[in-house]
Amino acid sequence: MDFPPNPNPDDYTHFPHNLDISEFQLSDFLVLDDGEVDSVRSDSASQSTESHGASGSTGPVPVNDPHMTAATTSTMKCKDQRVKRSNKVDGGTRVAFRTKSESEIMDDGFKWRKYGKKMVKNNPNPRNYYRCSTRGCHVKKRVEREREDPSYVITTYDGMHNHESPCILYLNQLPWTPHSS
């Protein structure tokens, strides 16, 4: 078995701890009007510390988002109509991360295959579509740069992985890892 993909050790030692990151659960606020978005996010923030980070990569982990801009919320609200259609995704779990990174490739330990690229309205930057390349796993993610500040990358995960990260599997095989017991 090959070493799991992690080509950007300088950018991320492990997803996504040392990033300037913000995250939110789209399913929580997409259906809301402008005025309600903040209150919901603030409410979600109270849960965030318990489930710190998303190193598990799959669970919804809403946090308060000091970086969230009006532009971001408007962009996300545009997705509302698509969400209604794509709610059939596995598990219905949808989590988005907003990270400050020069690279659009968020290495979260899983292996992704790109299946589409699209220019979206109100954003000069293309949106990329990825699907988990593990057989039987239908998790998808969208990656796009924020229009207002291209140094931020918005990554949206759809669905739950039905397998361990190749990273975890590899670590489990190592004799010194605590997972091996």
Next chain:
DNA sequence: CGACTTTGACCCGCGC
């Protein structure tokens, strides 16, 4: 040669 990326076409839901 298999896995992956690219990219134009197509499909579908929504608003007007």
Next chain:
DNA sequence: GCGCGGGTCAAAGTCG
């Protein structure tokens, strides 16, 4: 009903 826009498909090209 029609046009628009987002999401997906699939063929062709690329790479290791």
